[in-house]
Amino acid sequence: FKTxxxxxxxxxxxxxxxxxSFDPKNILDELCIQDKHFFLPLPPYSLDSNPIEQAWxxxxxxxxxxxxxxxxxxxxxxxxxxxxxxxxxxxxKENKETSLCRT
Numbered sequence: 454f455k456t457x458x459x460x461x462x463x464x465x466x467x468x469x470x471x472x473x474s475f476d477p478k479n480i481l482d483e484l485c486i487q488d489k490h491f492f493l494p495l496p497p498y499s500l501d502s503n504p505i506e507q508a509w510x511x512x513x514x515x516x517x518x519x520x521x522x523x524x525x526x527x528x529x530x531x532x533x534x535x536x537x538x539x540x541x542x543x544x545x546k547e548n549k550e551t552s553l554c555r556t
Contacts, residue, residue: 455484465489471503 458468468490470481485492500507519529 467491469493471495
């Protein structure tokens, strides 16, 4: 964090960290403040604030449901990969920011 991430950021950023292991929050806060960054730790399994957690929850449920229909995990994954549209994992919420980014 201190030797690789912070030196790579040339302008102030919001640094969002999920439930990955890291130093105590106050140390990261202090390091970020020194370089005019804002540190925002997310609580574990926060589906509303961390879309990847929502994607994993959906993926786990779909794979679990498929495992009831097929005899092996390999067949389950093969069927899952053929049947599912990856764009449907995290439904996009239209807002002003996302609509401006589309070409």
